[in-house]
Every structure is written in structure tokens, then in C-alpha cells.
Amino acid sequence: MPHMSSSAQCCETKECYRKFSSTYNYSISIKSPFRLIDVQPDSCGCRGFNLHCDDELGLLLELPYAGNFTVEYISYHLRETRVFDPNECLPQKLLTLNLTATPFGGTQFANYQVYNCSGFDHPIDYLYEEKIDCLSGSDYTVISERRSFPTITDTNCSFLKQVSVPTDYVFSYLSTYSSIYLTWDDHDCVSCGK
Structure with a gap:
């Protein structure tokens, strides 16, 4: 306490x-x-x-x-x-x-593109993309992409937002940030x- x-x-x-x-x-x-x-x-x-x-x-x-x-x-x-x-x-x-x-x-920012994919048939390119488990549900998947501009064109995926993470360390995936x-x-x- x-x-x-x-x-x-x-x-x-x-x-x-x-x-x-x-x-x-x-x-x-x-x-x-x-x-x-x-x-x-x-x-x-x-x-x-x-x-x-x-x-x-x-x-x-x-x-x-x-x-x-x-x-x-x-x-x-x-x-x-x-x-x-x-x-x-x-x-x-x-x-x-x-x-x-x-x-x-x-001091520096890492940028990610975030998408909501319904049904999620989109194959993940693990070099650049990841599923964010804590944001995903049973009938949709939220993924992030670590490119500087949106590139996912899957019709089941809609672009949500670009996220800029203020950080001292740049990680590969958005979900690896704990702080x-x-x-x-x-x-x-x-x-x-x-």
C-alpha cells in the first residue's frame, strides 16, 4: 500500500x-x-x-x-x-x-501502423507485422506493422492509426513495449x- x-x-x-x-x-x-x-x-x-x-x-x-x-x-x-x-x-x-x-x-519515436482485420485471413509477414493479442477479439484481429507508411491492402483489414512510441529503445514489435x-x-x- x-x-x-x-x-x-x-x-x-x-x-x-x-x-x-x-x-x-x-x-x-x-x-x-x-x-x-x-x-x-x-x-x-x-x-x-x-x-x-x-x-x-x-x-x-x-x-x-x-x-x-x-x-x-x-x-x-x-x-x-x-x-x-x-x-x-x-x-x-x-x-x-x-x-x-x-x-x-x-528523445526518439518508433512508428507503427495499426490495423483491425475482421475474420483475419491476412497472412502475417513476421518480419514486419504482428498480432496484438490484448487488442484482438474472437472475430477480429488487431495487427501492427513496423513500416513508416500503411502497406496492408487486404479488404478484411482497415487502417486504424499510426502509433508513435516515445522510447529510448526501438523494438521490433509494438506489443514488446511494456513502458x-x-x-x-x-x-x-x-x-x-x-
């Missing part, structure tokens, strides 16, 4: 603890430009950097359209955070992720006592 440290000073670093066993054995420090919602005042963080310390999921970052991501770590020196999908289907969140409305970006790396520019928006 996560536990938050307390402090009388509004912009002091806070901790979000995640319990993996009978003791608290994992924590993430939260400081500017991030802030903990309902723990620190708005003036202790920058817009778009709000975090929540959840009892079961740990530290959460909500991104527009894509929902909550669990924060694995924050590197303030590198201005980088690594986040993952608490529901373990990252491709689903990536279909709706739009970083333009956030302060976050990436994404987000970066941010330097922010100096914190002024306690506002």
Missing part, C-alpha cells in the same frame, strides 16, 4: 511509497516540476505534471485521452520518466495517446506562497 510522507513546507520533496511485501520497499521522490494532487498546493508544480499516489497502483500520471499510467521512475537530472500501463495493454493506451496537449515529448519514456523541457514555474 503506498504511503505519502508529509511536510509543513509546501514545496518540499514528497515520497510515494509502493508496498510490494510486508514492508515498504519502493518509493519515488516527487518534486518540481511534478506535484502530488491533494498533498501539495498547485503552486508546487507545473501545469501538466500532476501526480497521484494510489493505494494499489503506486504513482500515477494521467495523460489526456490515454488515461492513467503508472510511473516507474523519474530522473530529474535527465528530465525523463518511464511509465507503463497498469492494465498491461500498452498498445491500447498508445492508440489514444496524444502528447501535444502535454508538457512531455520523447514508454517521456521527456520534458526545463520548467521554472514553482513559487511557494502564491
Whole structure:
């Protein structure tokens, strides 16, 4: 169960603890430009950097359209955070992720084309394509293609979206990503006592 440290000073670093066993054995420090919602005042963080310390999921970052991501770590020196999908289907969140409305970006991006194939008679070219199990159902298959532009012309397949994955490492297949790396520019928006 996560536990938050307390402090009388509004912009002091806070901790979000995640319990993996009978003791608290994992924590993430939260400081500017991030802030903990309902723990620190708005003036202790920058817009778009709000975090929540959840009892079961740990530290959460909500991104527009894509929902909550669990924060694995924050590197303030590198201005980088690594986040993952608490529901373990990252491709689903990536279909709706739009970083333009956030302060976050990436150092590099891997691009994938995503298709929905009904009945799925389309033969998979395993060099470039894969089935995404967590998005597929009994009567349709969702596949991704790691080419820079759509090439599947099967009439049973409809193009859904191009997905850009912010990452430090480029993997062969979309479903092999368990997390994404987000970066941010330097922010100096914190002024306690506002």
C-alpha cells in the first residue's frame, strides 16, 4: 500500500511509497516540476505534471485521452520518466495517446501502423507485422506493422492509426513495449506562497 510522507513546507520533496511485501520497499521522490494532487498546493508544480499516489497502483500520471499510467521512475537530472500501463495493454493506451496537449515529448519515436482485420485471413509477414493479442477479439484481429507508411491492402483489414512510441529503445514489435519514456523541457514555474 503506498504511503505519502508529509511536510509543513509546501514545496518540499514528497515520497510515494509502493508496498510490494510486508514492508515498504519502493518509493519515488516527487518534486518540481511534478506535484502530488491533494498533498501539495498547485503552486508546487507545473501545469501538466500532476501526480497521484494510489493505494494499489503506486504513482500515477494521467495523460489526456490515454488515461492513467503508472510511473516507474523519474530522473530529474535527465528530465525523463518511464511509465507503463497498469492494465498491461500498452498498445491500447498508445492508440489514444496524444502528447501535444502535454508538457512531455520523447528523445526518439518508433512508428507503427495499426490495423483491425475482421475474420483475419491476412497472412502475417513476421518480419514486419504482428498480432496484438490484448487488442484482438474472437472475430477480429488487431495487427501492427513496423513500416513508416500503411502497406496492408487486404479488404478484411482497415487502417486504424499510426502509433508513435516515445522510447529510448526501438523494438521490433509494438506489443514488446511494456513502458514508454517521456521527456520534458526545463520548467521554472514553482513559487511557494502564491
